Amino acid sequence: MPGPFIDDAQIAHARTLAEEIVNPIFDLIRRNTTVSIERTVLRFFGISGAGARGVPLANLMVDKLKAAGVLNRGAAYWYGRALHLGAKSPLEAVERLTALPTDKLGPLSPEVEQNLRAEVRAEARSALEDMKSRLAARDALRQQFPMSPAPHKYVIVATGNIYDDVDQARAAAQAGADVIAVIRSTAQSLLDYVPHGATTEGYGGTYATQENFRIMREALDEESIKLKRYIQLTNYSSGLCMSEIAFCAAYEKLDMLLNDAMYGILFRDINMRRTFIDQYFSRRICALAGIIINTGEDNYITTADAYDAAHTVIASQFINECFAKRAGLKDWQLGIGHSYEIDPYRDDTLLLELSQAMLVRRCFPDAPLKYMPPTKHKETDIFFSHAYDVMADLVAIWTKQGIQLLGMMTEAMHTPLLADRFVALKSANYIHRAARGIDEEFTVREDGKIANRARDVFGQAMKLLQECRDEGMVAAIGKGHFGDVKREETGGKGLDGVMEKAPDYFNPFLEILEAT
Amino acid sequence: MPGPFIDDAQIAHARTLAEEIVNPIFDLIRRNTTVSIERTVLRFFGISGAGARGVPLANLMVDKLKAAGVLNRGAAYWYGRALHLGAKSPLEAVERLTALPTDKLGPLSPEVEQNLRAEVRAEARSALEDMKSRLAARDALRQQFPMSPAPHKYVIVATGNIYDDVDQARAAAQAGADVIAVIRSTAQSLLDYVPHGATTEGYGGTYATQENFRIMREALDEESIKLKRYIQLTNYSSGLCMSEIAFCAAYEKLDMLLNDAMYGILFRDINMRRTFIDQYFSRRICALAGIIINTGEDNYITTADAYDAAHTVIASQFINECFAKRAGLKDWQLGIGHSYEIDPYRDDTLLLELSQAMLVRRCFPDAPLKYMPPTKHKETDIFFSHAYDVMADLVAIWTKQGIQLLGMMTEAMHTPLLADRFVALKSANYIHRAARGIDEEFTVREDGKIANRARDVFGQAMKLLQECRDEGMVAAIGKGHFGDVKREETGGKGLDGVMEKAPDYFNPFLEILEAT
Amino acid sequence: MVKPSKQIIRPYGDRRDDGVVQISFTLPVPLSEKAKEAAAVFTKKMGFSDVKVAAAERAADNYTFFIVYARSGMYLDYAEIDVPEVIVKKMSFDDLNAFIKEKVGRRIVVFGACTGTDTHTVGIDAILNMKGYAGDYGLERYPGFEAFNLGSQVPNEDLIKKALAKNADAILVSQVVTQRDVHKDNSRHFIDAAKAAGIHGKVQLLLGGPRVDHKLALELGFDAGFGPGTKPSDVANYIVHALLKKEGKEPKDAHYQGEPA
Amino acid sequence: MVKPSKQIIRPYGDRRDDGVVQISFTLPVPLSEKAKEAAAVFTKKMGFSDVKVAAAERAADNYTFFIVYARSGMYLDYAEIDVPEVIVKKMSFDDLNAFIKEKVGRRIVVFGACTGTDTHTVGIDAILNMKGYAGDYGLERYPGFEAFNLGSQVPNEDLIKKALAKNADAILVSQVVTQRDVHKDNSRHFIDAAKAAGIHGKVQLLLGGPRVDHKLALELGFDAGFGPGTKPSDVANYIVHALLKKEGKEPKDAHYQGEPA
Numbered sequence A, B: 001m002p003g004p005f006i007d008d009a010q011i012a013h014a015r016t017l018a019e020e021i022v023n024p025i026f027d028l029i030r031r032n033t034t035v036s037i038e039r040t041v042l043r044f045f046g047i048s049g050a051g052a053r054g055v056p057l058a059n060l061m062v063d064k065l066k067a068a069g070v071l072n073r074g075a076a077y078w079y080g081r082a083l084h085l086g087a088k089s090p091l092e093a094v095e096r097l098t099a100l101p102t103d104k105l106g107p108l109s110p111e112v113e114q115n116l117r118a119e120v121r122a123e124a125r126s127a128l129e130d131m132k133s134r135l136a137a138r139d140a141l142r143q144q145f146p147m148s149p150a151p152h153k154y155v156i157v158a159t160g161n162i163y164d165d166v167d168q169a170r171a172a173a174q175a176g177a178d179v180i181a182v183i184r185s186t187a188q189s190l191l192d193y194v195p196h197g198a199t200t201e202g203y204g205g206t207y208a209t210q211e212n213f214r215i216m217r218e219a220l221d222e223e224s225i226k227l228k229r230y231i232q233l234t235n236y237s238s239g240l241c242m243s244e245i246a247f248c249a250a251y252e253k254l255d256m257l258l259n260d261a262m263y264g265i266l267f268r269d270i271n272m273r274r275t276f277i278d279q280y281f282s283r284r285i286c287a288l289a290g291i292i293i294n295t296g297e298d299n300y301i302t303t304a305d306a307y308d309a310a311h312t313v314i315a316s317q318f319i320n321e322c323f324a325k326r327a328g329l330k331d332w333q334l335g336i337g338h339s340y341e342i343d344p345y346r347d348d349t350l351l352l353e354l355s356q357a358m359l360v361r362r363c364f365p366d367a368p369l370k371y372m373p374p375t376k377h378k379e380t381d382i383f384f385s386h387a388y389d390v391m392a393d394l395v396a397i398w399t400k401q402g403i404q405l406l407g408m409m410t411e412a413m414h415t416p417l418l419a420d421r422f423v424a425l426k427s428a429n430y431i432h433r434a435a436r437g438i439d440e441e442f443t444v445r446e447d448g449k450i451a452n453r454a455r456d457v458f459g460q461a462m463k464l465l466q467e468c469r470d471e472g473m474v475a476a477i478g479k480g481h482f483g484d485v486k487r488e489e490t491g492g493k494g495l496d497g498v499m500e501k502a503p504d505y506f507n508p509f510l511e512i513l514e515a516t
Numbered sequence C, D: 001m002v003k004p005s006k007q008i009i010r011p012y013g014d015r016r017d018d019g020v021v022q023i024s025f026t027l028p029v030p031l032s033e034k035a036k037e038a039a040a041v042f043t044k045k046m047g048f049s050d051v052k053v054a055a056a057e058r059a060a061d062n063y064t065f066f067i068v069y070a071r072s073g074m075y076l077d078y079a080e081i082d083v084p085e086v087i088v089k090k091m092s093f094d095d096l097n098a099f100i101k102e103k104v105g106r107r108i109v110v111f112g113a114c115t116g117t118d119t120h121t122v123g124i125d126a127i128l129n130m131k132g133y134a135g136d137y138g139l140e141r142y143p144g145f146e147a148f149n150l151g152s153q154v155p156n157e158d159l160i161k162k163a164l165a166k167n168a169d170a171i172l173v174s175q176v177v178t179q180r181d182v183h184k185d186n187s188r189h190f191i192d193a194a195k196a197a198g199i200h201g202k203v204q205l206l207l208g209g210p211r212v213d214h215k216l217a218l219e220l221g222f223d224a225g226f227g228p229g230t231k232p233s234d235v236a237n238y239i240v241h242a243l244l245k246k247e248g249k250e251p252k253d254a255h256y257q258g259e260p261a
Ligand code: B12
Pocket: B183, B184, B185, B186, B187, B203, B204, B205, B267, B299, B302, B303, B375, B376, B377, B378, B379, B410, B411, B412, B413, B414, B415, B416, C112, C117, C118, C119, C120, C121, C122, C123, C124, C126, C127, C133, C172, C173, C174, C175, C176, C177, C178, C179, C180, C206, C207, C208, C209, C210, C211, C226, C227, C228, C229, C230, C231, C235
């Protein structure tokens, strides 16, 4: 059992600090909207098609409104206006709206305004009901074919071609995988739109599109039924389209999403205002959809050293938890990220990794947690790499991880081959079977290396949280405290997609989601 | 830390039972000698050559004496007689002796007898001094180049050709091995002589010969100096030539020997009287030579089920310890054998294996122990096999094994390739580095699965010891209690090599060894 | 029988037919850039393309261990693969015993051993002993069989002599040690001895072990071969039908398949 | 130079020249005896002999993963292997800085980035950042260098433009994502852009990454390539000498080797 290590009061104090850190960012979030949020609103209304050269209709429409300087009243409002102009369908609404001359965009009478909002609200409600009924189907399937016990074994597919991905995902499910992650094509984070349709050409991954989600979920539904074991699907909701992807994922009944503004800020140089705002709306959608989010703290220690920067992971997790809770997510939805990444040529790494994982467990006892295997120090020696993964399997079962990414023996070379997943699954099954319950067998000595290290890391994390509280999150990021990467508040991509909400800003989805 | 699990008093009681079990066998040992012991005596006197068709001179001589019905007075006595006949060298002594007509073998005058014995005793003393000085050279090298910390990583070479073995042993040492075991050619156990000279044709191993020992030790001395790390060498002293091989090993400065009568009885169908008697003398030699013995209890659970028969391992270890202690071996010389062998498709195997290994540690806190990796349930899937070995590496470091045989990923196919050892060593180094000290970090819960299983196994072991005490060891073996194999007291190979000592039986080596 | 149509297959790494193969080997040279290049050249010489020398590890001063990923241009027509397979078991324990009683009308006598210098009895015990293997009873438990297990390191001649003395219907030889093909040498020696004793072609001769398959056994002169994972019931069923065929009570080309209910 | 005499080598498994190779691959067929035979046939087709299909594992309903041990008849003349190698570092940190001061007489300007869509900065950071790699300082720490690290996902053209503006002596391009040879495509694109900007052949162009080697870099049009495990000091030493050669201050065929004292 993870020791107490840390006093309950200390942990509570960390949560208070996180609240205080997050407060100013929530001011920002409340005051602003983004192109991505507005496009998401339109997608909710069913605007999912694409125009010439694959540009999504939602983008066309939002760009038009933005160019006209009126997007700050909310796309929902304009959608309502378009309907009032006689549009019979979402598609027509787009057409009408994009055809409007700018001078036709002035205000309406208060009464008309009010009616319009009421209508749009009603439509929003029915759109959400529609989504809920889709999700109910997913939940029914989950109930019918219960998942295997945690840690849920999570593997990636990344061929670049959705149809190949389906083949590989089915194979992985048949070999025992519980969660399939379709890795996105490199740099999709930087696209300010969600590509359209089924795609077959990606690099290091496959484009995240609504159609690709549908295709994969359909295949996994089939496998779930065949295997009598529900297989989860996950993708990425980060980068410039966080909330749109969250919508697509919810609509297509995904189970999980990698969803983390910090990842975009640090590793994709996405503007922080933009992505914090997008993150909020995306998490509201996840909250509704019963989607488990995975956070990306594990990434910090691919650029920073896992031993030295262990506390940054803990500090960030408290902040991320707070962001998530405020967006309505429940504990069971928090796949808080961490990983087994300390240089294996150091001494005591099993003790250190156990310490860190136990500390995370101690801090977030009710969250499933998402545990990453070694990646950075992986070697091309596949046999060593495999042994190294096996130890991560052990720590995962020991510390009761909810979601365990399986290490791949070829991590240091290429995205996994079909056989790599099989090898990883077979070993993880063995380790889980062999060691389940080991946490109940041993008591950690409160004066040992594990406990001392946990206390030390927690202490450093508290200091960092204090600094973030005192100087602000922006300053902390600016100093490179997370992942050794420095970012400025107004730097990075996508800031021009952020705009202050008009006083009469209208977003019925946000209203409803916040109310539930 | 291995819990107490068991009361000290209980463990002391197990030792008492073992004493009582072993007592009748020591009567047998005291009353009898064997052809192997007598050949060993001659080897001590320097009779190491071979005659026509490779038959060792010691065999020629002992066969002659046995045929003449006078071997029961001891080969040393006859050796003295031969010297008295004017032999100038051991070789000449053999010739004289084998040339003697049977009627020339009558007794001498008491005085002559006494002188003869005194002379032979003196020569024996000087032979032992000679051996001791050889061993002192080994010990000096060990001191000069300290061994790496335990668990000592033990790997086998088994090409069949001593020169290829040397290549592979050097490579293994360079890759980090601490102990090299040269596996014997299959069925050498059944040869009632030690083959002579350097050999290049063996199956599944290389013949154990004095010259092969010398060649390998010389190569390892070179490597030890080069690597500044003493590399140990081990071979097999079981089967029909236990004590002769112990002599050859001591003379050639080996560090360890697999030495266990029970192995021969059960797995080679060697007669039990013969091998218990041989074992005693061989262990006396090991005691003198500072050779660590490895016992073979791990083998039991290759034929019996490791879960069901776990207690037979424990019971046998107490008995084996008693045999060893009575032969003068010290705790540090007791590489008591056990292994990681529970079917990996069962649940809780890591807990069960830890339980068993902790129990062995608890019972034998001062012995180095010899830990075997999985073998029986190994699969030809080398990746799985490797993962499985990695868990044995973990248990080994956790339970402070002194000597750890490294599992080979190709165990289920062939004797190890050069690369297999490299792969195993690299991973074992990682695991040892990662987990050293883990035993100090955790306290085993006294009411958990591990503790309960340990108590249960110990309880069963006590019952078996009681049965062995009440009904005798012979009966227990006859019932197939060990390794599921049944053997009769007068069955098996080599009983005709056992003979009752004459009242004036003479063996100066035994005298001296027992006196030290 | 209609010849099945072509079914071309290639290795599947990340995509259908990409031909990706993982290879590892050791070269007797010290680790260096030159050694890595040698590994690449060697892999190309073996006919692979797109060669990626993933890892080059210092296995010892003068040995480098390589892990290589590459593509093979080779393919295979799966439809053309033809494997001789031993009849798969058809009857349950009780059914088979009843069947023996009815059709054979007596107990079938089998002798088994691990012959030569081999002492690995676990395999032959699994087939013959009461306990059996993986929950499947051994031949000793079948009322329809009379099974004698002579154990390990039995000389081939002894096994044959003892089997002859009891008029055995089948002799089961187990061979586990395979280094330098010692199992093949010993098996050939067994067949020579069987011929000398005049039982070859008369008594059923079965070979088994981890590196045995039906094809190899046939090549060596046995009637059937059984590899890893064999269950006693596979062997029991085979022996019964082979006996009935020999006695003319079943057509020579009868073929049985499927698991018992 | 005298041509070295022949040095024939083969893989070493258990004995010199036994040619033993371990292979694994997946075939798109369900696990069965037939699949095993197919794996054996396939391995033989690839030119191996003594084929042992060690493992056949059900990787999925329609995929079987095989592990095979076999012998290759191929051999290699090691004496004939010729590897273009980048000059190995010669000077310590201090010596190199003093050497630059004396011989170059100014700070050497280098620009680096991870270009295209690649965001893997850890490699280029290891070479350029103060901290360096494995205890070896990065170029930013050398007084003799002025190093600019533009970070990740930098368009090739941007990197070239910025380097030109500062009269860079060397441009360092890092490429880590290699799926479907995207690193080669992007590298070729970089070289095209360098040619268009007129700096090819003038400014030193260095390529690095886990699947890069000197040979590949040369093929792609770079001046040098650096693979896994490269230390900043390797790069620093290389750049200095290449610069001196370019400036005619060192003979073109000078060759440096050895580690600093
Ligand atoms: C257990 C074991 C031992 C035990 C044997 C105890 C005993 N009484 O059987 C002990 C510890 C004594 C032992 C000793 C040695 N062993 Co050993 N041993 C093994 C081990 C770990 C398991 C074998 C086993 O029991 N498998 C389980 C059984 C159920 O499987 P099976 O034999 O394949 O049988 C199945 C089928 O093949 C078939 N079958 C088998 N026989 C027959 C016969 C018939 C007629 C039929 C129908 C079917 C059939 O049915 C069975 C059930 O499905 C293997 C490694 C491994 N994991 O495979 C090494 C292994 C077999 N041993 C090996 C060696 C070299 C030895 C020694 C020679 C080493 C030495 N020089 O000291 C010694 C001496 C033994 C000897 N001369 O034979 C090597 C053989 C290498 C090779 N390919 O040639 C192996 C592969 C280990 C290795 N990698 O080096 N060993």
